[in-house]
Amino acid sequence: MDSTEGISHTGFHAGSFSANDETRAAAEAARRRVRIMSATLHTAPPHHESVAAPAARLALKTDGTSRGLLDGAWWPRSRDLLSELPALTDLLDPLWGRITRIAVNPKHWPVIPRKVPVNGHIVKVGWFTPEIDPHKLLLLSYGTGRWDLLVIPPETGAESAAQLMAAASDYDGPPLTASALIAADEARYGVCATDEPMGPDEAWEYEGGASAVSAAVPEQPGPPSRTNRLIIGM
Incomplete structure (x- = not known):
């Protein structure tokens, strides 16, 4: 057991x-x-690898005493201000001083951000209507000055955009507003100029005859003259 x-x-x-x-x-x-x-x-x-954003496409006046109604032209690649403004201000900061505020007319911009981060600082963005031309961008640099740029529609062809840049940055051209310049260019191609009737001043400028339109938007082919003009990104 x-x-x-x-x-x-x-x-x-x-x-x-x-x-x-x-x-x-x-x-x-x-x-x-x-x-x-x-x-x-x-x-x-x-x-x-990080891919650098393409440079902004600009034509700016550089010399002369008469600024006129515009200081140059900007040809954005889209209507997205959040993605377009950083490239623009990166180029303008060294030329004009740090850009601190930007204002637009909301007609052609689907979304307007209140603030845009730009290379280490913030740019405040606002909108005004009817104080600002729908085809213009207003830029302010604190303590330095104000600049007005023609905004060329992103879908514009290269030849037409080059002519508009030349007209907006030419000191010898007629003092047309941004909308009048766009209307003149669209009229050359038989396209409806604007969705809304122009104001009296713009209508007077636009109806100034073939010489005014021809001088505003030159018809001759080839790149615009670089005299007194800084062209970037083209």
């Missing part, structure tokens, strides 16, 4: 040791699987 109990007792403990070994082996295998999965899930993401 004692011998049987001893065997049973010994066999019981031997079986227990075997079960514990299997449990530990299974736990270790599970831990290895977790480590492998963790290493797979937390691999470093592939490195992507």
Whole structure:
């Protein structure tokens, strides 16, 4: 009886040791699987080279005493101010001093952000109507000055955009407003000039005859003259 109990007792403990070994082996295998999965899930993401945004397309007056109604022209690639304004101000800050405020007419801009981060500082953006021409951008540099740019519609063709840039940045051209310049260019191609009737001043400027329109938007092909003009991004 004692011998049987001893065997049973010994066999019981031997079986227990075997079960514990299997449990530990299974736990270790599970831990290895977790480590492998963790290493797979937390691999470093592939490195992507940053792509520089394309430069803003500008034509600016650089010399002379008569500024006229416009200081130049800007040809954005879209109507997204949040993506377009940083490239524009990056170019203008060294030329005109840090741009601190920008204002537009909301007619042609679907979204107008209140603030735009630009190369280490914030530019405040506002809108006014009817104080600002729908085809114009107003820029302010604190303590330096104010500038007015013709905004060429993004969908404009390259030849037409070059002519509009030349007209807006030419000191010898007629003092047309931004909308009058756009209307003259659209009229040349038989396109409806504006969605709304022009004001008396704009109508007078636009109806000044073929000489006024021809001088505002030159018909001759080729790049515009660079005299007294800074052209960027073209």
